Amino acid sequence: MGAAEIRRCGAVTQPDGSVTWRVWAPKVKRVELVLIDGDRRRNVPMRAEGDGYFTHSDGSVREGQRYVYRLDGAERPDPCSRWQPDGVHRPSSVVFHAKFAWTDRGWRGVPREDLVFYELHVGTFTTEGTFDAIIPRLPELRDLGVTAIEIMPVAQFPGDRNWGYDGVHLFAPQDTYGGPEGLRRLVNACHAHGLAAVLDVVYNHLGPEGNYAGEFGPYYSDRYRTAWGAALNYDGPGSDGVRDFILDNVRHWAEEYHLDGLRLDATQSIFDISPVHITSEIKGVADRAAGPLGWPFHVIAESLLNDVRIVLPPEQGGYGLDAEWNEDFHHALVAFLTGERHGKYVDYGSAADLPRVLEKTFILDGRYSRHRGRRWGASARDVSGDRFVVGIQNHDHVGNRARGERLAALVGPPVQRLAASLMLLSPHLPFLFMGEEYGETNPFLFFCSFGDRGLVEAVRRGRKNDYALQGEVPDPQATLSFTASRLNWSWPDGSPRAGLRRLYRDLLAARRRW
Amino acid sequence: MGAAEIRRCGAVTQPDGSVTWRVWAPKVKRVELVLIDGDRRRNVPMRAEGDGYFTHSDGSVREGQRYVYRLDGAERPDPCSRWQPDGVHRPSSVVFHAKFAWTDRGWRGVPREDLVFYELHVGTFTTEGTFDAIIPRLPELRDLGVTAIEIMPVAQFPGDRNWGYDGVHLFAPQDTYGGPEGLRRLVNACHAHGLAAVLDVVYNHLGPEGNYAGEFGPYYSDRYRTAWGAALNYDGPGSDGVRDFILDNVRHWAEEYHLDGLRLDATQSIFDISPVHITSEIKGVADRAAGPLGWPFHVIAESLLNDVRIVLPPEQGGYGLDAEWNEDFHHALVAFLTGERHGKYVDYGSAADLPRVLEKTFILDGRYSRHRGRRWGASARDVSGDRFVVGIQNHDHVGNRARGERLAALVGPPVQRLAASLMLLSPHLPFLFMGEEYGETNPFLFFCSFGDRGLVEAVRRGRKNDYALQGEVPDPQATLSFTASRLNWSWPDGSPRAGLRRLYRDLLAARRRW
Incomplete structure (x- = not known):
């Protein structure tokens, strides 16, 4: 289409x-x-x-x-x-x-193989919590060797504190972050500083509050269910309208916000038995919309399936996306380095996983996963490393712990340096979570600011059920859970933090010279 | 695997x-x-x-x-x-x-391009309603030019009257049909008469009564829903066991019953996001199990998706099955010939559909379907005709009407002959529903014999809701609905019935000479 x-x-x-x-x-x-x-x-x-x-x-x-x-x-x-x-x-x-007066006519983008992602959450990246407040920090990110910021979802969500995965107005950048003009200023500034801007978008569900779409049309499937509620209707009666809604959203971000790419949240929950999967159509629409802009547009799937069909070309039955996440890299490293074996880490932890994840990409390549309760994944075959995104931290792995500990709160500087080195020297595309480059120790907690009391209680109960074994779970609705998650943004000269940041910079510089 | x-x-x-x-x-x-x-x-x-x-x-x-x-x-x-x-x-x-003393050592099977299916329901094909009672009629089917009987599902179902789609013991041939020995005698006799035997198997759900599988293991998905209740769990926790259960069933029918193929019921409701779809694994297991037998094993999908991925090879992202149903053929012909436009026929009926369905295979190749409420299907591309099964009647299209009218009860002999000719001369694999070759006018009604009163009432209500607009709906639980659906098996010399049967025979003979 x-x-x-x-x-x-x-x-x-x-x-x-x-x-x-x-x-x-x-x-x-x-x-x-x-x-x-x-x-x-x-x-x-x-x-x-x-x-x-x-x-x-x-x-x-x-x-x-x-x-x-x-x-x-x-x-x-x-x-x-x-x-x-x-x-x-x-x-x-x-x-x-x-x-809007775009000044990025000369921007040529970042080729896939040069992508180094820096994930940031607008609300906690700075004290101001706005798009504009990010701009002064862009030179430091560029200096670090990052080539793309990846902005956690900004679609309008309820209240003013949210990771972004509860967005309900998919075309509207969050008002408390600075709205449409703020996001445009940020993207324009990124390009001025030689950085790409990738946006995290959620196409598997809509948020639970302020979501009136279901009163307009058949946005929801009666056939599928996601972990976050009703699945979007990509293949049932009326799904043409839903598909157009999503494809127009893709076009919107490319054309009207000059973005360099989209990170599709949890694509394993985008259920679609149509002849052409919606994620494949997303890539097609993105490329056509971004074509006139003059830079490559990257569509990257957070797929947890360990399945290279995501990136294989359509003629091989793939969806043709640019890259997919490889969570095995994170799990193998973190389980090995921290000794943790709970939850998702149960399938990892052996030293042999480290060379394997570098060479073969997937650890779970069809073998039995205790965490999944079944055989999981398939071989990555000969798909090249620059089709996989790997990291040692991200919002989920940090925030989905009772106390939201970052890696620097779990292991000392030598181990942080080892983890960073393995990632930065891997054949895959590195993905940094804001602050990890200087060993930020503030937590990144789960936070929200719903208006619906019942929903707030349900979220509180859910977090307790999921994480109470790890200790007391901070109240996600409390303002403190949000403010405590802000970055310090400080790496005093001579401190281990400065050393770690230097390591990131040096290894990213080394990567560029290979 | x-x-x-x-x-x-x-x-x-x-x-x-x-x-x-x-x-x-x-x-x-x-x-x-x-x-x-x-x-x-x-x-x-x-x-x-x-x-x-x-x-x-x-x-x-x-x-x-x-x-x-x-x-x-x-x-x-x-x-x-x-x-x-x-x-x-x-x-x-x-x-x-x-x-069991198999006598089919010399059987070499039927190549795909020679398949001519004859769908029969064991309970109503003969007065006896058994596997053994079918055997004396095999010579007449062979004489007609049929090359494969397709047996409606025989997995043990509740009671003694059922289409077969409520089966709950997938490895056990229905006791009232004659059980395991009866089915083996039938398959052996088919081979003796030069006929292949294809079995219809239901891998998208299990029947609603007598189904204790859920007490043993996680047979059901909490993620997907079919029109017939809970979907089987092919990709969630514990799905390895469910997959093995199904794959072992495939092996069982091939090895232990010497079948020539399986027709997979409603594959669009077999939900599976694993790297290799279960239907693709089914084909692999079937081929390996049937290999030593010495004849080709055909795995055919009743897919309603108009999507050739079903038959494309795995290296092109397909499931690699041998053939898939093409319902557009049926709908285009029947809508055109009967003038009916209700339900699924709303998308068909123009004369232009007839050459199109012969040349292009799919009518709904991405165009909007009013019945589906969305764009439906994709181009059949250059996939050859012998990968598609087409018919002008089957148990569903006849039985899923208030009064179960066969085509011969709706249109006169000339139109029956025209419909048959178009099917028999099509480039696709013809599929006959028992009795159509002589213009049987007895209905084929929906019938069941559940023991659970609540279920009986629910089925009665369901049939009334679905078909009451077409007239009074016979009671599916009544024995009369079953006995009235039996074939007359009679085509007196000189009657239009004998003429129609002769036409089928002649055109099938002509097909073999092309």
Whole structure:
């Protein structure tokens, strides 16, 4: 499918300065657009286009115009909202994307084999917790040898503290991070500093609060279930609209935010028995959308399946993505270096795993996994190392512990240096979690700021059930869980932290010379 | 995976005449084998082999030995029972497979391109409703030009009247059809008459009554749902045992029943995100098991996805099966010839569909399907016609109508002849439903004989909900629904029936000469 065939929804600004709203609402007989200006409200009937789409155009709309859709009665924000200036539950807002003055015309991107990822969480990377606050740190990341920042999900989520995987407005950069303009300034600055910007996007589920999509259309499958609730409907009745929703989102991030790539969250939970899997279509749409920009666009799967079909070309039955995660690398190293054997680490820990994961990529290549309770994975065959992303820390492995300990809180500087060396000298694409390069010891805890009391209690119970054996579990809803997770961003001269950071820089420099 | 690596369960007779029981019961701490001889019962503790398997061997067991397993208290028949002489709920029985005197050493099978299927339902094909009663009719089928009978599922089901898709003992041929010996006599006779025997097997769910598998192990997925209830667990924790259960079943039908192939029911509901899909493993195991027999073994998918990945080779990302169903052929012809447009026929009916389905195989090749509510299918590309099975009637299309009308009850002889000609002269593999060759007008109704009252009521309600618009729906539980579905097996000389049958015979003969 070509990007041009995707039905674009949301409040889309046109070349003539007008705004066209389009909403996919096949569950609804009648949709009105409600334009909100302070206390003034205008209800405008939308024209049915067929196939459940409704549209309306207006030539005299200004930036920031608030609006909602009225669906057979209830008023709801736009599932394709570009901006939620007042949070997930409140009205959507019009954004004039073309207004932004991009200065990255000369940017040529980063080839896949040169990717070195630096994962950061906007809310805790700086004290300010905004897109703009990241910009002053970009030169230090570039100096370190990082070539791409990977931004944890920014789709509008409930409240102002969240890892990002509870996002509900997939087109709207989080208001408390700085919204659309903030993200654009960050990406533009990345390019100015010679860094690529990759965004983590969640296409396997939608968040549990402020999620009204199900009132508009058949967004959810009645056939599949994910660990986070209902799976998105990629192959059942009405799935054309859901697929277009996601593919338009991909196009949106490429065209309108100039991103260099997307990291697809938990692709093993993107269930799709269609002849062409949605992740494969995502890659096609991304390439076509990014083509005119003049740099390569990387689509990377967080797949936990140890299955190279993710990166094999379609003619070999693959999805054709650029790279996939290889969690075996993390587990093998961390189990060996820390001695931990709980949970996912039960399948790892032998010294023999270290050369194996460097040479063969997968440890679980069809062998029995006690953690999975079955044989897991398949051989990585002769797929080259630069199709796999490896790390020794990330938000999940740090944050999904009772106390959110980073590696530097578990092992001393010599072991940190060993772990870093193995990663940085591996044939795979290195992936750093913010702060690991200087041995940050602040935790990275699980945090949220839901408004729904029942949901808050459910999350608290869930975290306790999962991690109580490891010790007391901090309250995920507490502000302190968030503020305690901020980086110190400090590596005093002569300290082990400065030494570790120097090691990262030197080895990344060495990598570039091979 | 090699067939040799599959853990074989059930009461397996050994070369030395002893019997080894093995049962996979990871949900159970302790399993006893209970040997039953009339009123006498002996409880024998089974030895835990690890991985949830329990075993016991006995050198002095006779054919027909009844047994059950005692699981932490409850007594249950064997999920891998070879024989349920007293129905689904009662004890299992030992069968000495090696005893049967096969006479098909010279059988060389039917190459794929020569396959002409004749689907029959054992219970209604003859008045007797047994495997043995089929045998006298084989010469007439061979004379007709059929090359393979396709036997609707025979895995032990509740009661004595069932289409077969409610089977619960996948290794046990239905007792009321004649059990293991009866099926073997039928297959042996097929081969003697130059006919292949293909068995319809259901690997997407287990039947709703008499199904105790879930008490033994994690047979069901908590991730997927089929239209018939819980999906089998092919990729979650414990799925190695489920996969082995199915793969051993495949091996069993090939090795111990000398079948020529399997028709896999509704493969679109066999959900599996493993690196190698279970249907692909089924083909591998089938080929290895059938290899020594000396004839080709055909694995055919009833896939409704219009997706040639089913038959593409693994190196192109396919499952490597021999053939897949092409329902578009049926729907295009029947909609055009009958004028019906309800349900699945809504997407068909134009005259242009007829040349298209002959030339391009799929009508729904990515275009929007109103019935499916989404774009459906993909191009059949250049996959040859003999990889697709086409028919103008089958048990589903006839039986899933309020009154179970066959084509001959809907259209007159000239139209029947036209439909048959289009099928028989198509480049695809023809598929006949028992009786269509002489224009049988008896209905083929939906029937069952469950023992569970609640289930009976649920099935009655379900049929009424689905088909009440078409008229009064006969009671599926009534014996009359079964007996009314029997064939007349009569084509008096000079009648249109005799003419139609002659047409089938002549065109099948013509096909062989191309």
